[in-house]
Amino acid sequence: MVDVLNRNHVNVIGEGDRTLLFAHGFGCDQSMWQYILPAFEDQYRIVLFDYVGSGKSDLRAYTSEKYRTLRGYMQDVLDIIDALELDKVTFIGHSVSSMIGMLASMERPGRFDRLVMIGPSPRYLNDEGYFGGFDPEDIAELLEMMEMNFAGWASFMAPLAMNNPERPKLSQELERSFISADPAIAREFAEVTFMSDHRQELPLASVPALIMQCSEDSVVPIEVGAYLHRHLRNSTFRLMEAKGHYPHISHPQETIAVIREYLAAPGLS
Template structure:
């Protein structure tokens, strides 16, 4: 048990019994939830963690082979749930974590009561009749930039992803979070994130889900939210006024309200 708690830097907060798991997106860590968790402390048992290679996780536990697909991250999430003996968890996942939670729920639907997905996407690449938001050449350029000039990539990506120029401190924080990551691991996680396609898995999901879609999300177009809603049975689509890809940082009150309404 100890090694999984240390491996993923697991934090447990709150006074309640109902497990509420918060999972961060690519390039981030559990600190990204700090504006959200206080609202749920009194009623829930809150579980926070860092994926291997992110935040204060055990970087020595990383292997390119294990994490070359999302399945490695899915297994880590299931390990945490099993280690803590969690039942009927409510899972809140940002960005690629939404897919990690979704895939975990297909393997073990009994572990999950509800899925809450913030800015989710099953596929970031454009395809025939599907607009994921990126061409393959766009992703290739981003990955090249990560390899050639990691700090430059972070400086370029942070303002686009945050999309809240009136709050420059948030963009700066995101940039610093990006830069703090190991460049090789970050690039491999980016490849897995942006080049994976999990559209075929959506019909297998049985757990009730909430899709939280930001207006003018620079990473995930609104058409993706619509696509997920159409292909996930028992799903609810909530369109936010918040702009950008990090509403839990830029617009925490609206994000809290969306989560609380669904719960």
């Protein structure tokens, strides 16, 4: 238990019988939830963690072999659930964590109550009959930039992903998060993220899910959210007014309101 909690820098805060497990996206860590956490601390037990390679996780635990697919990260989520003996968890995942949480819920459906997916995508690459938002050459260029000029990639990607140009401090905050990561691990995580394809698993997932789709998202187009909703059973779709890919940072009040509404929906214990 201690090894798992240290490995992923696990923190437990808040009070309540129901547990919310927050999982950050690529290039971030658990601190990115700071703007919405106060709204839930009084009613819920909150579990925060950093994926290995991010934040204050134990970098010594990282191996390319384990984390060459999202299932390596999925196993870490299950390890945390087992270590804390969590049950009926509401998993709140941002971006790639949405698919990690879905895979974990398929592995142990009895441990999960609901999934909240913020900016999710089952596949980022375009395919025949599917619009994911990126062509292969886009991803190849991004990965090459990360390898050749990591700081340059961070300064380029942060404002593009945040997409709130009238609030430059948000992009600067995201850029600092990007640049704080280990460049080699971040590049491998990026490749795993952008090359993943979990469309085939969607019909097999059974845990109810909320799909929070942001408007004008340069990372996950609206077509992706609609695709997810069509293929994911027991899913609820909400198109947000929030622009960009990080609504929990740029539009915390709307993010809180949408999550609260879903948590209060009938059928949740």
